[in-house]
Amino acid sequence: QKEVEQNSGPLSVPEGAIASLNCTYSDRGSQSFFWYRQYSGKSPELIMSIYSNGDKEDGRFTAQLNKASQYVSLLIRDSQPSDSATYLCAVRGSSASKIIFGSGTRLSIRP
């Protein structure tokens, strides 16, 4: 079992719709959770961080965390073509020295 798992996609969503990205993790002691966006050939860019159960909203983005289910998700509302990218889920586990990344979900927003 991978430590952080994501569906690789591609996930195709029409412009203006809600894109839903999911991530599961194996370390129950995980402390911090991050979503990064990465355009092809570019460096990962932090979109959201979440540390406690529930929802956290920032503009068109909402991160959701459920520690009991070891599940974290990212919702993108009113999807735009510029949202087309690979989205990386990252988890800082019980060993705070490491942040483990999922292999990413490729999102494509179709006009």
Added chain:
Amino acid sequence: EAQVTQNPRYLITVTGKKLTVTCSQNMNHEYMSWYRQDPGLGLRQIYYSMNVEVTDKGDVPEGYKVSRKEKRNFPLILESPSPNQTSLYFCASSQEPGANSPLHFGNGTRLTVT
């Protein structure tokens, strides 16, 4: 501007020729880390450093060395590069481990070993 700076951006070399990829951050971050990114495998940690003179292996350390003599710099050294080290490399830093601090990434170094 707060940033992590890697050099060079692109590097083509031959098997066995020692090389160094530099990484520097100007945010006074304690934690620094190197990742490699390969298609289908995501970002894998090579080495990390919790503070000056403190380094430790990540998940894929074989064939790499690092040093942390100063807080701002964390070079990645390939003593004898091989073709399987062809990859996209990222340096990253964060305020301190254990805190709720995300990683800030450099722009990446695309390395090709022939």
